[in-house]
Amino acid sequence: MERPLTGHFKEDGSALTLAEYRAAGGYEALRKALTGMSADEVLEEVKAANLRGRGGAGFPTGVKWSLVPRGDDAPHPKYLVANADEMEPGAFKDRLLLERNPHLLLEGMILAAYAIGADVAYIFLRGEYVDPARILRRALAEAREAGLVGERILGSGFGLELHLHISGGRYICGEETALINALEGKRATPRAKPPFPQISGAWGRPTVVNNIETLCNVAPIVANGADWYRGLGIGEECGTKLFGVSGRVRRAGAWELPMGTPIRDIFEACAGGMQEGYRLRGFLPGGGSTDFLLPEHLDLPMTYESIGKAGSRMGTGTLIVLDDRTCPVGMVLNLERFFAQESCGWCTPCRDGLPWTRQLLEAIEGGTGRPEDLATLEEHCRFMGPGKTFCALAPGAMEPLQSALKFFREDFERHIEHRVCPYA
Amino acid sequence: MSQIFARDRGWSQAYLSDEERAEIEREAECYPRREGLCIEALRIVQQHRGWVSDDSVAAIADYLGVGAAEVEGVATFYNLIFREPVGRRVILLCNSVTCWMLGCETLRARIGYELGIDFGETTADGEFTLLPITCLGDCDHAPAALVGDRHHHDLDPDRLIAILRRHEEE
Ligand SMILES: Cc1cc2nc3c(=O)[nH]c(=O)nc-3n(C[C@H](O)[C@H](O)[C@H](O)COP(=O)(O)O)c2cc1C
Ligand code: SF4
Numbered sequence: 001m002e003r004p005l006t007g008h009f010k011e012d013g014s015a016l017t018l019a020e021y022r023a024a025g026g027y028e029a030l031r032k033a034l035t036g037m038s039a040d041e042v043l044e045e046v047k048a049a050n051l052r053g054r055g056g057a058g059f060p061t062g063v064k065w066s067l068v069p070r071g072d073d074a075p076h077p078k079y080l081v082a083n084a085d086e087m088e089p090g091a092f093k094d095r096l097l098l099e100r101n102p103h104l105l106l107e108g109m110i111l112a113a114y115a116i117g118a119d120v121a122y123i124f125l126r127g128e129y130v131d132p133a134r135i136l137r138r139a140l141a142e143a144r145e146a147g148l149v150g151e152r153i154l155g156s157g158f159g160l161e162l163h164l165h166i167s168g169g170r171y172i173c174g175e176e177t178a179l180i181n182a183l184e185g186k187r188a189t190p191r192a193k194p195p196f197p198q199i200s201g202a203w204g205r206p207t208v209v210n211n212i213e214t215l216c217n218v219a220p221i222v223a224n225g226a227d228w229y230r231g232l233g234i235g236e237e238c239g240t241k242l243f244g245v246s247g248r249v250r251r252a253g254a255w256e257l258p259m260g261t262p263i264r265d266i267f268e269a270c271a272g273g274m275q276e277g278y279r280l281r282g283f284l285p286g287g288g289s290t291d292f293l294l295p296e297h298l299d300l301p302m303t304y305e306s307i308g309k310a311g312s313r314m315g316t317g318t319l320i321v322l323d324d325r326t327c328p329v330g331m332v333l334n335l336e337r338f339f340a341q342e343s344c345g346w347c348t349p350c351r352d353g354l355p356w357t358r359q360l361l362e363a364i365e366g367g368t369g370r371p372e373d374l375a376t377l378e379e380h381c382r383f384m385g386p387g388k389t390f391c392a393l394a395p396g397a398m399e400p401l402q403s404a405l406k407f408f409r410e411d412f413e414r415h416i417e418h419r420v421c422p423y424a
Numbered sequence: 425m426s427q428i429f430a431r432d433r434g435w436s437q438a439y440l441s442d443e444e445r446a447e448i449e450r451e452a453e454c455y456p457r458r459e460g461l462c463i464e465a466l467r468i469v470q471q472h473r474g475w476v477s478d479d480s481v482a483a484i485a486d487y488l489g490v491g492a493a494e495v496e497g498v499a500t501f502y503n504l505i506f507r508e509p510v511g512r513r514v515i516l517l518c519n520s521v522t523c524w525m526l527g528c529e530t531l532r533a534r535i536g537y538e539l540g541i542d543f544g545e546t547t548a549d550g551e552f553t554l555l556p557i558t559c560l561g562d563c564d565h566a567p568a569a570l571v572g573d574r575h576h577h578d579l580d581p582d583r584l585i586a587i588l589r590r591h592e593e594e
Contacts, residue, residue, distance in 0.1 A: 335521055
């Protein structure tokens with residue numbers, strides 16, 4: 001099986017140097033594009049490959065790029081931002097790519113910038129990622145020295161400045177319009193859309209924000225073509241995806257597999273199933289802001305559509321496993337504490353609703369919950385549902401809660417009835 | 425009061441040092457507007473001073489030519505900017521969902537027992553501050569923590585304490 005994202009990773013866990021990346025065919029896609037393809041041709045290739053954003057929503061990347069104004073009268077500078085804010089609880093895929101193959105990201109960024117006509121690019125890196133920061137700094141210096149970043153890249157007429165922005169923290173910075181405010185040195189509250197960032201983003205200029213894994217797919221697509229890429233997925237699905245599993249499984253980890261791989265293959269063949277003495281009760285398929293699924297869903301393929309039909313989202317593709325000895329109420333409380341803490345405070349339902357939700361869950365978990373609290377929690381799930389708040393943080397926060405109330409209802413009721421956590 | 429004290433030592437927090445200015449200017453090349461350097465300036469000043477005092481906020485505002493309230497608003501938004509003094513090393517202990525399932529509360533309790541600090545507190549000798557942090561992206565090696573600028577994973581209480589002792593000796 002071909003693994004364009006991780007296939008060249010080194011055994012010893014260290015990052016590929018520029019020389020090693022080149023020896024593995026690195027920067028050939030960039031040479032191919034800059035010497036023989038127009039910007040439109042690069043964009044069309046990515047569109048034809050049907051690459052979908054790996055930041056969680058699965059928005060088609062080529063379509064996103066095509067919304068950027070092009071041609072001679074397009075406003076400049078235009079910006080490209082690589083979103084390396086990875087802070088979703090249970091997500092650990094972008095860090096892997098940053099630490100092991102930084103040039104794959106840089107090459108993808110330069111190609112993406114070429115396709116949309118960007119002049120300046122940023123890597124927006126969360127402040128806690130200290131090892132990736134070190135690795136990226138070195139890779140950037142190597143690329144600059146080799147003429148891969150800066151003016152007239154590889155002797156072509158295309159130039160790009162590429163900078164590393166180290167974030168000051170907060171989960172909301174990963175939301176693309178909040179990220180743009182953070183980049184501008186402001187408080188990271190999200191912006192109203194429209195205008196979409198592709199029209200008016202950083203400093204009022206056209207801006208594209210893409211996830212790290214998304215951008216890492218670009219060079220392989222340009223090098224090998226859209227048909228090759230589409231053939232990597234299972235059935236209708238295109239390309240590969242990093243999937244991961246954490247929790248009480250035998251071998252927690254992340255693996256690059258064809259898009260459309262059944263969850264059971266990831267959970268059993270890769271992660272080795274549950275540890276001795278633990279049973280699977282459910283799992284969040286794509287990070288902390290996705291709905292729980294149950295063991296009966298293990299045979300679903302990991303695709304945006306099938307996971308969506310089952311009532312959840314593929315999100316980041318990193319599973320968080322709930323075992324039978326962990327309290328589901330406690331787990332949801334941990335998540336809602338996180339979301340309440342990370343609410344940026346801009347809009348009322350989220351700013352007030354999340355702490356209220358957290359308090360209700362704290363009461364239930366602590367043995368002082370009342371039967372009517374469950375209806376209040378359900379009401380919050382509606383008040384903070386999609387479209388009710390300024391950004392997607394609050395609806396994301398409601399996903400594990402609403403599904404836990406549905407699937408693990410007896411657990412909530414037992415807490416309330418017996419006035420104690422049965423798992424304690 | 426603090427300013428007088430600082431001046432007694434021949435140095436004031438109310439001004440940026442030459443080194444700090446030089447570092448901020450290097451970052452300035454990456455951004456189209458100076459106001460946008462707020463987060464960079466806060467981080468640079470914090471690297472030099474350990475934390476960001478009121479005087480430091482005023483000094484940054486002055487240097488970038490923006491209002492102090494603006495800088496304060498930014499400084500208080502971001503959790504990695506410390507507006508209160510912290511110890512020489514900050515322990516950022518991940519308490520997100522996977523680390524919670526795999527024992528971060530045990531680590532927290534052990535730190536409390538050995539060092540006498542809980543989240544938000546600093547040891548009496550000023551060596552360590554303990555803070556919670558959201559998912560460090562190392563869930564397949566949970567529980568995880570950052571100590572200073574070093575990442576540690578697959579932690580258990582004994583290993584964590586040994587690591588802290590090693591940090592202390594450096
Ligand atoms: C609260 C919140 C946090 C987010 N955090 C991230 C993140 O850390 N990384 C990321 O790539 N996308 C994150 N997103 C999604 C981004 O807004 C955006 O959709 C994504 O970066 C687009 O990239 P893609 O089209 O390549 O998927 C977040 C969204 C929300 C609402
Ligand atoms: S939903 Fe929450 S995080 Fe998003 S803008 Fe509103 S308050 Fe901020």
